[in-house]
Amino acid sequence: MRGITKSYGAFKALDAVDLDLRRGEKLVVCGPSGSGKSTLIRCINRLEEPESGLVTIEGQKVGAGGAELIALRRRVGMVFQQFNLFPHLPVIDNITIGPRRLKGMGRAEAADRAIALLERVKLADQAHKLPSQLSGGQQQRVAIARALAMEPVLMLFDEPTSALDPEMIKEVLDVMLELGQQGMSMIVVTHEMGFARRAADRIVFMDKGRIVAGAPPREFFDNPSHPRLRQFLDNILGH
Amino acid sequence: MDPVFMFDVLVRLIPPLGLTIALSLTALLIATPIGLGLGTLRATLRDQSLAARILDLYVFVVRGTPILIQIFAVYFLLPMTGLKLPLFWMGVLALVFNSAGYQIEIARAGVNSVSRGQWEAAAAIGFNRSQSLLTFILPQAARRMAGPVMNELSQLIKASSVLSVITLYELHKASEAIISANFRFVEVLIVEGFWYFVFVYTLVMIARRIEKRFSASGGLAEQR
Ligand SMILES: Nc1ncnc2c1ncn2[C@@H]1O[C@H](COP(=O)(O)OP(=O)(O)OP(=O)(O)O)[C@@H](O)[C@H]1O
Ligand SMILES: [Mg+2]
Numbered sequence: 001m002r003g004i005t006k007s008y009g010a011f012k013a014l015d016a017v018d019l020d021l022r023r024g025e026k027l028v029v030c031g032p033s034g035s036g037k038s039t040l041i042r043c044i045n046r047l048e049e050p051e052s053g054l055v056t057i058e059g060q061k062v063g064a065g066g067a068e069l070i071a072l073r074r075r076v077g078m079v080f081q082q083f084n085l086f087p088h089l090p091v092i093d094n095i096t097i098g099p100r101r102l103k104g105m106g107r108a109e110a111a112d113r114a115i116a117l118l119e120r121v122k123l124a125d126q127a128h129k130l131p132s133q134l135s136g137g138q139q140q141r142v143a144i145a146r147a148l149a150m151e152p153v154l155m156l157f158d159e160p161t162s163a164l165d166p167e168m169i170k171e172v173l174d175v176m177l178e179l180g181q182q183g184m185s186m187i188v189v190t191h192e193m194g195f196a197r198r199a200a201d202r203i204v205f206m207d208k209g210r211i212v213a214g215a216p217p218r219e220f221f222d223n224p225s226h227p228r229l230r231q232f233l234d235n236i237l238g239h
Numbered sequence: 240m241d242p243v244f245m246f247d248v249l250v251r252l253i254p255p256l257g258l259t260i261a262l263s264l265t266a267l268l269i270a271t272p273i274g275l276g277l278g279t280l281r282a283t284l285r286d287q288s289l290a291a292r293i294l295d296l297y298v299f300v301v302r303g304t305p306i307l308i309q310i311f312a313v314y315f316l317l318p319m320t321g322l323k324l325p326l327f328w329m330g331v332l333a334l335v336f337n338s339a340g341y342q343i344e345i346a347r348a349g350v351n352s353v354s355r356g357q358w359e360a361a362a363a364i365g366f367n368r369s370q371s372l373l374t375f376i377l378p379q380a381a382r383r384m385a386g387p388v389m390n391e392l393s394q395l396i397k398a399s400s401v402l403s404v405i406t407l408y409e410l411h412k413a414s415e416a417i418i419s420a421n422f423r424f425v426e427v428l429i430v431e432g433f434w435y436f437v438f439v440y441t442l443v444m445i446a447r448r449i450e451k452r453f454s455a456s457g458g459l460a461e462q463r
Binding site: 071074 | 382
């Protein structure tokens with residue numbers, strides 16, 4: 001992504017951000033509240049429309065709307081802080097509805113694949129429950145399976161564990177860790193620094209709509225380059 | 240109270256009850272799809288758009304004026320535009336005008352009550368807006384609209400009594416006529432009220448059945 005800028009009124013939530021991701025790379029985005037992390041990843045699949053700048057995915061430009069954008073969104077998975085499962089559909093239908101309606105996949109094939117995905121997130125026994133009957137951690141893992149069902153080339157996570165109780169955070173992070181090990185390209189907004197240290201190829205730090213620091217985990221934590229980042233790490237790691 | 244007299248009134252009010260049913264059901268069958276359709280449309284429009292402003296104004300007028308005035312407006316203003324409708328259809332039109340306004344508001348509120356996260360989740364998977372609306376938003380909104388819509392339908396039936404002012408010989412007009420012949424207010428009004436109650440209650444029961452069948456088939460199933 002090149003020169004992405006997004007304002008709300010006079011306020012610049014993103015200020016000419018450049019960011020590149022290699023295939024299979026796992027990027028963690030952190031930064032203080034309001035620094036533009038959500039806005040950044042929402043500009044990638046155009047849930048927010050940036051005023052200027054360019055996003056390309058595998059050489060394809062992400063357009064402002066229309067069929068191309070829709071096609072692109074099918075290849076970029078997104079996981080939300082609030083899960084956003086479809087409450088009126090059982091777990092299995094939450095997962096199959098995308099492939100069935102958008103890819104014309106048959107019912108049986110979609111169901112088989114959904115079960116395989118549920119096994120991957122360790123929820124195969126919950127397939128026929130409604131989302132409201134699951135815990136937060138289980139719901140979030142269903143949300144991950146739902147996104148994976150579209151066979152994305154890139155997964156976006158916006159604070160996927162922030163709405164969870166501490167016991168459930170690990171089960172979600174474990175699934176994400178495994179996903180990363182299987183080679184998925186991922187951009188993860190999170191404050192889970194343990195996860196960042198283990199899973200990330202690179203960590204970027206945002207402040208006031210800009211990426212002010214970026215480095216592999218070891219360098220990022222042990223040798224913070226930016227004073228604002230040092231202060232942030234001090235706060236979050238509780239030194 | 241004279242049971243023989245009341246029974247006589249009960250029977251005499253059956254033909255006017257038929258007109259009340261015809262007026263109400265016709266209006267209901269027209270107003271509900273129009274109102275809920277326009278309300279759903281309204282929820283997807285930006286507030287500043289012309290269509291949204293027109294719909295908002297319409298709802299504002301319907302909600303802000305008594306039905307009596309709306310009925311007179313149809314009765315007196317419509318012929319001035321050169322449009323000549325039979326009395327029955329004037330009555331239906333007045334009821335539709337009124338009820339559709341309320342139902343626009345019901346559908347708009349129902350659709351808007353579904354969180355933005357649902358739209359975003361659908362969009363992120365790759366559904367366009369109309370697919371998202373039909374597949375994810377409306378099934379959730381419908382469940383929340385069912386109660387208010389049923390409420391509105393019983394309001395519509397009761398509002399049809401006001402059509403007596405444009406000389407439609409429906410249930411209330413007929414009751415008034417009987418009263419003016421013998422001044423037995425209480426007995427006649429009890430019978431009239433009984434007929435309205437039976438009609439409204441029957442309709443509510445039918446609507447409940449339909450609603451149950453929907454949720455049993457999973458069409459509107461939702462978290463409880
Ligand atoms: N729809 C909106 N209207 C106005 N301002 C907004 C809107 N969305 C975001 N902002 C502002 O843009 C800035 C960046 O928001 P963003 O959600 O990207 O921050 P964030 O880094 O994700 O923060 P958090 O950690 O709280 O999620 C914030 O100051 C926020 O107030
Ligand atoms: Mg955020």
